[in-house]
Amino acid sequence: MEPSIFSSFLHFINTDSLPDTLDQDYMALQHLMVAADRYGLDRLVLIGEDRLCRSIDVQTVATTLALAEQHQRELLKNACLGFMVSRDVLGAVAKTDGFKHLLMTCPSIMADILDKVASVMKQ
Known part of the structure; x- marks a missing residue:
């Protein structure tokens, strides 16, 4: 520490x-x-x-999502996923180093991101 x-x-x-x-x-x-x-x-x-x-903002959302996933913080995870899809910033987030780190450390999170995008598109 x-x-x-x-x-x-x-x-x-x-x-x-x-x-x-x-x-x-x-x-x-x-x-x-x-x-x-x-x-x-x-x-x-x-x-x-x-x-x-x-x-949460574009630069911090991916690292925060990785943190939420690694520490089983559902409220924080849902806030991050909601930010990514509700504000139409996923493209900008995907260009960050944090997003690359997220995909390397928590590859299964892509399923959650896609589920969230799909649920928003259904509305």
Whole structure:
């Protein structure tokens, strides 16, 4: 765990709140959520998941989806899939390095993406 993530982790344990610096650091928030999951801090996982859901964009959605898939976070996974198809940004997302990483680390996620696209097209 990186020192800055450990510091945020301790801050949460001591104050039951996240440091203000995490509002601007999406990757740090992802790492903090992974640490919270690893050490069983469910409240921190939920807070991190909520913040990540509200901060999804074209550049972060693929890495966030990989995180959600690897840590079985269904709310976050559904938020990512919904973002990809409801905002018609899948083409832009597919061009990111994060998407390439997603396909290499979680190839089965393509079935979920295609299912989501198909369900939107039926409407």
